[in-house]
Amino acid sequence: MADDNTSRFDRRTFLKTTGAVGAAAALGGVTAATPGREPGPKKDEVLVGISAGEGDIEQKVAQYTMGNAEIVHKNDNLRYVAVKVPGNETARENFINAIENRPGIKYAEKNETLETQLTPNDPQFGDQYAPQQVGSDQAWDTTLGSSNVTIAVVDTGAQYDHPDLADNYKANPGYDFADGDSDPYPDDAANEQHGTHVSGCASAVIDNGTGVAGQSNSSLINGRALDESGSGSTSDIADAVEWAADQGADIINMSLGGGGYNSTMKNAVSYANNQGSLIICAAGNNGSSSVSYPAAYSECMAISAVDSNENLASFSQYGDVDLAAPGVDVLSTIPTDSYARFSGTSMATPVTSGVAGLTLAKWSSLSNNELRSHLKATAKDIGLSSDKQGAGQVNANNAVSTQPGSGGGDNPGGDTSSETVSGSLSSYADYDDYSWNWDFSSPSQIKIELSGPSSADFDLFVNEGTTTAASPSNYDYSSTSTNSQETITIDNPDTSTALQIDVDSYSGSGSYDLTITEYQ
Numbered sequence: 001m002a003d004d005n006t007s008r009f010d011r012r013t014f015l016k017t018t019g020a021v022g023a024a025a026a027l028g029g030v031t032a033a034t035p036g037r038e039p040g041p042k043k044d045e046v047l048v049g050i051s052a053g054e055g056d057i058e059q060k061v062a063q064y065t066m067g068n069a070e071i072v073h074k075n076d077n078l079r080y081v082a083v084k085v086p087g088n089e090t091a092r093e094n095f096i097n098a099i100e101n102r103p104g105i106k107y108a109e110k111n112e113t114l115e116t117q118l119t120p121n122d123p124q125f126g127d128q129y130a131p132q133q134v135g136s137d138q139a140w141d142t143t144l145g146s147s148n149v150t151i152a153v154v155d156t157g158a159q160y161d162h163p164d165l166a167d168n169y170k171a172n173p174g175y176d177f178a179d180g181d182s183d184p185y186p187d188d189a190a191n192e193q194h195g196t197h198v199s200g201c202a203s204a205v206i207d208n209g210t211g212v213a214g215q216s217n218s219s220l221i222n223g224r225a226l227d228e229s230g231s232g233s234t235s236d237i238a239d240a241v242e243w244a245a246d247q248g249a250d251i252i253n254m255s256l257g258g259g260g261y262n263s264t265m266k267n268a269v270s271y272a273n274n275q276g277s278l279i280i281c282a283a284g285n286n287g288s289s290s291v292s293y294p295a296a297y298s299e300c301m302a303i304s305a306v307d308s309n310e311n312l313a314s315f316s317q318y319g320d321v322d323l324a325a326p327g328v329d330v331l332s333t334i335p336t337d338s339y340a341r342f343s344g345t346s347m348a349t350p351v352t353s354g355v356a357g358l359t360l361a362k363w364s365s366l367s368n369n370e371l372r373s374h375l376k377a378t379a380k381d382i383g384l385s386s387d388k389q390g391a392g393q394v395n396a397n398n399a400v401s402t403q404p405g406s407g408g409g410d411n412p413g414g415d416t417s418s419e420t421v422s423g424s425l426s427s428y429a430d431y432d433d434y435s436w437n438w439d440f441s442s443p444s445q446i447k448i449e450l451s452g453p454s455s456a457d458f459d460l461f462v463n464e465g466t467t468t469a470a471s472p473s474n475y476d477y478s479s480t481s482t483n484s485q486e487t488i489t490i491d492n493p494d495t496s497t498a499l500q501i502d503v504d505s506y507s508g509s510g511s512y513d514l515t516i517t518e519y520q
Helices: 057-062 089-099 194-203 234-246 263-274 345-362 368-377 396-401
Strands: 009-015 045-050 070-075 080-084 105-110 113-116 150-155 169-176 219-224 231-233 251-254 278-282 300-306 323-326 330-334 338-342 416-425 430-436 445-451 457-463 477-479 485-491 499-507 510-519
Touching: 045 057, 045 089, 045 234, 045 263, 057 070, 057 080, 070 234, 080 234, 089 105, 105 263, 113 234, 150 194, 150 234, 150 345, 194 219, 194 330, 194 338, 194 345, 219 234, 231 234, 234 251, 234 263, 251 345, 263 278, 263 485, 278 345, 278 368, 300 345, 323 345, 330 345, 345 368, 345 396, 368 445, 368 485, 416 430, 416 499, 445 457, 445 499, 457 485, 477 485, 499 510
Parallel strands: 150 219, 150 251, 169 219, 251 278, 278 300, 300 323
Antiparallel strands: 009 430, 045 080, 045 105, 070 080, 113 231, 330 338, 416 510, 430 499, 445 485, 445 510, 457 477, 457 499
16 A cells, blocks of 8 residues: 555546447467468468457457358457458458447457568678677576476477577477477478577577577577468467466567557456566668657567667667567577577566566566566666667666665556556446556656456556546557556656546446556
8 A cells, every 4th residue: 555545546537438348258278279270471361359247259350250251260269350351352341340349349450460580691701799798698607597487489490499598498498389289399401490589599508518598597498380481360469478478488589570550469468467478579670760669569678689789779669668688690599409699689588588587587587577677677788769769778787686675767566556446337338437646756667457357358458647547549658458457657757747647448247456556
């Protein structure tokens, strides 16, 4: 609770006029794809999300599916199905327009294609610079990492028996979501090198007398969601993220991107964040001034790439980035039993993930959000603008040698202030608005958590720096999964006005708890 035991919630309740209806249901797990579903991009599919409380998700969508459209995949936990809609782009747009406003349908969107964030040079061998530049070699005097820390690589397949990776890959190395089998090994070693390279950037075995050193001796697992072309569908990647979280991954590395905002992927990273995973993503490689998705989701850390002189790489996207890391000519493992230099924010991302693993080996009690803020608090200012380096270049030695809560800046782990308020919503037409009065003058982070009924679909919306109430049509931050478990985390929030919070019933009714935690 707040230190003075005074509630910091101001409550305003109104009635809204639009919404959708709901019933009752339970959640399950991932269901295997229909036999014969091809790996890789799935441009002829539409993803349909179904609100909690609508019963069997496949039956719900089937009643609206006509003609040659066919349900080919479902994920009961994230509550979406993939519908194959033959024909051209217009046919899929017509299907989306026809189904998205049906009762109980939360969203309908194209099954977009995401790709590796790699800008390869001709492969060449040489000395490493990344571990030295981010201080991992100094941090190794404190810890080499721990097998109790797990990094999940959501990527192409990985050569998990590579001599420089085998000791860090778990006995069960992962799952192949692209092909729908239990073996994430590359199908085509010559053309499927990305996941192996990313694995080595993070956790090639340190001090084993072989090849190169990653940043930490963390345990590795691989969710193969991209095929040998380096591309994959939103649905395969979202399923892999969910799987990684369910495996207990402390860190999920996503060196991939493409497309825009996507509800299915947003729900997947929200789920993983709520399960305790820190999600680290590539900012993108087109050189633009905004980061790509999934890095742009608030649940994810966006990583830009710098070169060996600590200048922003010419290809690196920038904007709302969290950290920078080496991503030019980074030497790492590739199939088969080899090494090469690759460039891209794809490389900067696992360097950061490896440092995160090293940090968690030293400070094992940190939550995912605390780890995120500790990495930012201990980053090194390399003289770039904040839109290019974020909080700075990730620094392993600072992260393992600085006590959490004593580093200043963005660092939960010091003082906290927390309060919970309970409420209820009577139907889809109901919502509650709150204003949160700040405890700390300059908190490093605030976390807003909603826990509502399993038979309803409640959403969470937040505005900062304004007195305008948040709503589904006016918000700075949102969490809108297909159930009622929502979380929003804001780093360095604007405290010039009270925080505006909206708890909104998309469908259903019941009681909820809303918890706000400020970190000094």
